[in-house]
Amino acid sequence: MTTPEEELLPATRRALLHRVAVGQAEGRAPSMVAAVVRGGRTVWTGTRTCLEGHAPDENTQYRVGSITKTFTAVLVLRLRDEGVLDLGDPLEKHLPGTGAGEATIAELLAHRGGLAAETPSPWWERTPGTLRPELADALGEQPHRHPVGRRFHYSNIGYALLGALVEELRGAPWEDVLRREVLEPLGLRRTSCEPMVPHAGGWAVHPWADVMLPEPTEHFGRMAPAGQLWSTTEDLARFAAFLATGDDRVLSEESLHEMRTPAAPAEVADVAAGAAYGLGMQLQQHEGRFLVGHSGSVPGFLAGLTISVEDDVAAVVLVNCTSGPGAWSVAADLVRIVAEAEPRIPEPWRPLPDVDRSVLELAGQWYWGTHAFALRLVTGGGLSLDPLSGGGEDLGARFRVNGDGTWTGLNGYFAGESLRAVRRPDGSVDHLDLGSFVFTRQPYDEGASVPGGVDPEGWRGIS
Structure with missing residues (x-):
């Protein structure tokens, strides 16, 4: 249930319904269902169908295809957070x-594993998984298409391997681990490997005629971790809310932020399209908005889960046809409609709790050479460093407090780098050391320890 404060305005709701109606009609889809999430809650649902009087609703199951990969990635990150593995470990270990x-x-x-996109013939999404009983059957004799780590190449086989990794380390089938560690804690009672009534049927719509053909529904077997769900x-609205903010019963917000961070080098075309990939999540710049989530496509179904963390809006779109409406693009438009019509209302400003005076004295203007920066204190004992003038724009960063008088960079050029205040014998601050960069209170402050020293004649004009 939504409160009056959370409800969308009538004009916004109509705009959302219009976008779904256009998507279903122009995409020639048997049905389309959608939901919008704001503030961690579902605030709108919509549906369009070609069958009058038989509209699916928010409890009708659709196959979600590669959105399954994000679930599998969550399981792997859980293993990492428990110390069972390191992301830098080779799979062979x-x-x-x-x-x-x-x-x-x-x-x-x-x-980035260099693996083939698909299994050897026959087409795995339209044939029983029993045709590939072992991982070797899914990998084939020559599983690689590129050198390992060299480039991004979308691979369903890679996620079959990750599912097998989960099974090996948990000692239980991937499906059971997923149910126990993700679905049940998050209350995803209608997410499953096999369809549950009520569910939509999968259809192929003829590209040049308004006629349909039913698609087969197969269990993918070893390939299930890539697209079974x-x-x-x-x-999926609940899952989207989790992906945005985390849930310590499943995965922390910090680990989810890692999943939402670009991890694969993009191809030239991807850069032009503003697209990238994180750890089990697709990333895209869409009309000036950074969106994360995943799309899904298997014979008979299309799906899109899209989140704008900054706007605190997410959308889910599910369709039961093989091709036609772009579920991701429709979901992205639903996010845009809400974000533009009803922008997020920021939390009230509140002063920080008690602040260490030795930290407070670091706030203010600093210079790296002649580049001006502002250092600010932020909630939780962290710091932010932002450029004040031209040049150095790529050096802005946020820092988390370490509790030992240092801070660690969280993003950008200084991600992972250490920031510390270097003090003189009398306790006053000489400079800030940030990954060997020296920040002083004045440009090339002659009273500070500037690497290379400062010309004793100081600043001057042309004589």
Whole structure:
């Protein structure tokens, strides 16, 4: 249930319905269901169907295809956070004998393992998984298409390997681990590997005639971790809220932020399109908005889960046809409609709690050479460093407090670098050291320890 404060305005709701109606009509889809999430809650649902009187709703299951990969990635990150594995570990360390074990776990998550996109023939999405009973059957005799780690190449096989990794380290089937560690804690009761009534049927719509053909529904077997799941807009709305803010029962917000961070080098065309890939999540710049999530496509179904963390808006779109409406693009438009019509209302400004005076004295203007920066205190004992003038724009960063008088960079050029205040014998601050960069209170402050020293004649004009 939504409160009056959370409800969308009538004009916004109509704009959302219009976008879904256009998507279903122009995409020639048998049905389309959608949901919008704001503030961690579903604030709108919509549906359009070609069958009058039989509209699906937020509890109707659709197959979600590659959105399954994000669920699998969450399981892998859980193993990392528990210390069972490191993302830099080669797969061979934990799952030996695959023939593809040179790739690291991070490379497989980011589709950088150099593996083929698909299994050897026949087409795995339209044939029983029993045709590929072992991983070797999915990998084939020559699983690699590129050198490991060299480039992004989307690979369904890579996620089959990650699912097998989860099974090996948990000692249980991937499906059981997923249910126990993700679905049940998040309350995703209508997300499953096999369809549950009510569910939509999958259809192929003829590209040149308004006629349809039913698509087969197969269990993918070893390929299940790449695209098996069925779900609903209600469940995926909950999952989207989790992906935005985290849930310590499943995965922390910090680890989810890592999943949403670009991890794969993009191709030239991807750069032009503003697209990238994180750890199990697709990333895209869309009309000036940074969106994360995942699309899904299997014969008979299309799906899109899209989140704008900054706007605190997410959308889910599910369709039961093989091609036609772009579920991701429709979901992206739903996010845009809400974000533009009803911008996020910021939290009230509140002063920080008690602040260490030795930290407070660091706030203010600093110079790296002649580049001016402002250092500010932020909530939680952290710091932010922002350029004040031209040049150095790529050096802005946020820092987390370490508790030992230092801070660690969280983003940009200084991600992972250490910031500390270097003090003189009398306790006053001489300079800030940031990854060997020296920041002083004045440009090339002659009273500070500037590397290379400062010309004793000081600043001057042309004589």
